[in-house]
Amino acid sequence: MADIPTHLKYASSHEWVSLEGDTATVGISDHAQEELTELVFIELPDLGRELTAGDPCAVVESVKTASDIYTPLSGEIIDTNDALDTAPGTVNNDPYGDGWFFKIRLTNPEELDNLLSPDDYAEQVNI
């Protein structure tokens, strides 16, 4: 059973969001890392990149396949988790902690209302 922390918000494309002021930290859910299997390579967005909600902005690669990761919110990338460069498996081991992907400064905070609550996300992944 995948872990779905109750203090986060979720996108239906399996990213999680944690909000601090006008900045959101984004990663992928425990369910997503389980489905992807062990990650061997992660490509993160460039700093300063301006994104619109739903843009593909990172790539995760397991042994078998490459998958896009989307930003759930619009804004500018202000930090990325460079430690994933040498230790992509951190996402499998600690998806909600050290396995975070990037921080984005929001340009359209109202988009937060489009995200799923933990309960709604739980319902989605249990189908």
Place this chain on the structure above:
Amino acid sequence: MDMKETQLKRTPLFNTHNELDARMVEFGGWEMPVLYSSIAQEHHAVRQAAGLFDISHMGEFLFGGPDALKFLNQLLTNDLAKLEPGQGQYTLLCQDNGGVIDDLYAYRLSDTHYLLIVNASRLEIDWMWIKAQRNSRHKSLQLEMSNPSDDLAAMALQGPKAAEIIAGVFPTAAELRKNQIAELEFAGATAWVSRTGYTGEDGFELVVPNGRAAALWEDLMSLGQALGLLPAGLGARDTLRTEAGYSLYGHELTSDTTPIEAALGWAVALDKPCFNGREMLAAQKEDGVSRRCIAFKMTGKSAPPREQYKIFSADGTSREIGEVTSGTQSPSLGCGIGLGYVEHAHAKYGTGIEIEIRNRRFPAQVFRRPIFQKSS
């Protein structure tokens, strides 16, 4: 669950996979385990100890009679006449234009009996082609042929501990040499055991009637447990065969590629006077081919190469010279590896090439097969 999924075929080991909590995927019309624990863990088990694969989806064709050898040698590229009873060889089934219909293993079971083991995804096409050949060009030959694939299960026990494990069920199997096959007995039924595989490791492939599959799997697993044997899925099977540089039908081999282009000329016996595709293959051998299948390794830090990524020259002209047909992260080497086709001039070992990954190019080098080999 969608319609397609409900129509997938299941092997006699389906319940076994479920009990092991395997992740199942579609492959060649079958519902097969892609992994049980983790692809990397299963991969390492095969390289260091042993792994057990369900390969029941593969097809088995039997041929017998005074003209069986003559018939098969007209269809297959390798020379079956070179086999003693109890030996097998890698071979290919080609169209008249040299395009590959399938790659397979052919075994001589006795003086006049032969067994072919073919790919699941090609089984129906192979069988139709073989029947059509029999009923047109080879009508007068005396032979019987049958396709008992639906009644037979198969598994592959692979890895350095495979011989030690198999001896617990088939004491004589460990004496088989590479490519040899023996007709043995398991729980009162016939079992074919060959010293072959698709991983680049020592190992065995076993064919038994469907009803004996689960018991044989259990026996091998319990014998191997203490030696580090793990059940292994199609994910590890793919990374292992890619490291070994083995072709996979639908990737390196298609009806638009020939064995010469695929660097499988060693399995084409041009000294045979006549077989399907001979004319084209002899001409390619003589005149050379414009493109050739290569194995390569990424030489810098990059994402793993994947099928259909473009290959560029690294000689300063930066020209597109080919395409990746199989690519993965090598669990043994910790870097990206792959197979692909390039223009012939770039196919030499050691040649630098570039792989385009998401619009950026990364350096790689043409490598001798196997891409990975244990130093021992």
